[in-house]
Amino acid sequence: MYRVIMDAFGGDNAPAAVVEGAVKALSRFDDVSIILCGMENTIREELGKHQYDTSRISILHAEEVIDCHDSPTLAIKRKKNSSLVKALEAVAAKEADAIVSAGSTGALLTGATLIVRRIKGIKRPALASLLPTRTGGWLMLIDCGANADCKPQYLQQFAVMASAYMQGVMGIKSPRVGLLNNGAEAEKGNELTKAVYPLLEEAPINFAGNCEAREILSGDYDVLVCDGFSGNVVLKYTEGLSATILAMLKDELIADTKSKIGALLAKPAFRRMKKKMDYTEVGGAPLLGINGCVIKAHGSSDAKAFSSAVMQARQFLAADINGTIAPAIEALPDLKD
């Protein structure tokens, strides 16, 4: 049985969507049990709205909630009775195998590092997001925001971790790893990427060279490695630019009658397009490098997204991703900075 603890009070739609997502996950998988962490009364009330296998859901009571306005470090240190801290403590104490939270990203990062701790040898845990590619697959973008300033070795470790994930969870035999860069040629780059390039050549991964931003979603890469500042730009711009383009197109589609009718007829195509870009199918963003399975669900996750995040945690555990990462990291030379 894979034991997943869910921060019932993290995210825009908490706790209703978390509880509904938990119930959905139980009906999808026989080998999962869920602990809902947060205010017991409220959780019980939400649970009362659903039918589920009571033997596989339990509650871990927590009085407090960490919200996005809290400073991450202070919140983790001071809000000892928050749903997030208690859930992370359960993972650290091996009372749960995985945590799913849609709460403050900063608090989850800080909390996971301080409470669950890093895998031995890992310099910095990294947040990894999955983006849909042009060819119908998924690209793992790592780091997409945990580390704004990176040293070369961090990116080498990111590549190893994401490769293990894409292999174990997404079933890709030999994930092609690209290095986000400002040119395709090996000698291109800024100080960081120039130093990272040879480290990726030495790493036990399938290094596919530099990836210019134009090619990010081409389908030619399964993993894209970058510092957390650039990764954050790519992640948020993917969201923002997609929305901008579709909104601009919508403006034009309602600007004349013929186009309007055309748009109505083409609705199924737009719907399929939306589904292709739907992150709720794939779960959340794993925080890789932590001594446990940590899944950051999107802040606006609905029940389906939460159940996908549980599925993702289950696959992470079933494939023993950390069991693959740990020896691979130990085998790499430590560059000491």
Place this chain on the structure above:
Amino acid sequence: MYRVIMDAFGGDNAPAAVVEGAVKALSRFDDVSIILCGMENTIREELGKHQYDTSRISILHAEEVIDCHDSPTLAIKRKKNSSLVKALEAVAAKEADAIVSAGSTGALLTGATLIVRRIKGIKRPALASLLPTRTGGWLMLIDCGANADCKPQYLQQFAVMASAYMQGVMGIKSPRVGLLNNGAEAEKGNELTKAVYPLLEEAPINFAGNCEAREILSGDYDVLVCDGFSGNVVLKYTEGLSATILAMLKDELIADTKSKIGALLAKPAFRRMKKKMDYTEVGGAPLLGINGCVIKAHGSSDAKAFSSAVMQARQFLAADINGTIAPAIEALPDLKD
């Protein structure tokens, strides 16, 4: 008369598109004269295909061509008889006021810096691109690739230069300057952006705070300041992601008959959309900080794009952008690194 020299042998469609663009520009503006730089015979041949005011076009013969495979620095130093070097020398010698080139970006950057030289006090010239925003305006992205590694003061200078441009050329009274960052709050960022923030507060610009990548094209900013690595990511991803989304949508639009008919009817909307995103309307990317007007035209520029680039050079000169930049830079404290 504004004297614009064009590198007739730069770009995918050179020399035909350059020559046609020059002729187009002459018919659009009375106060422009053009020098076409490159192999005289070929240029004469191309000119023979058009009718134009012969008193306003001249040719500066150059034997060699710098291509994208040449190393920029070596090419500038060794290919003394190339169309690019000769054109830049003409600007340096004040025989031309502006240069338009669609050739190698690296060679243009290096050549402009070495031959035409920087405005006094400018640490690093920067390449600035214009992106269409959600609200129908334009955003100047600076630096979009000239400087992969930046010091804080560079970005302060970029902000001053781009503000001068958006004011003088695009007619925006008080351009709103955003700092590309990984969070909206003032204290967010990597080492670089944290150091840049107070410098932008002190600069004589309309600083509108941090801009998350989600908001790049929102229309809330007229200038977006960033290091050249991130800017290159944003610029190329804008191109790549737009193409990906429209291609994915196209795939879906032809996947069922109803959508196919819908797409046919909605063609005018798609056409208007394309026009909105059309860079050929706005010209090229100015290289700001050089002691002259340097316009990098898109490599795939057609005649219209070249004539827009000439228009852009004309506006740059008419508004005396460098006359605004120079004293503003001199008034800023020099941080010495």
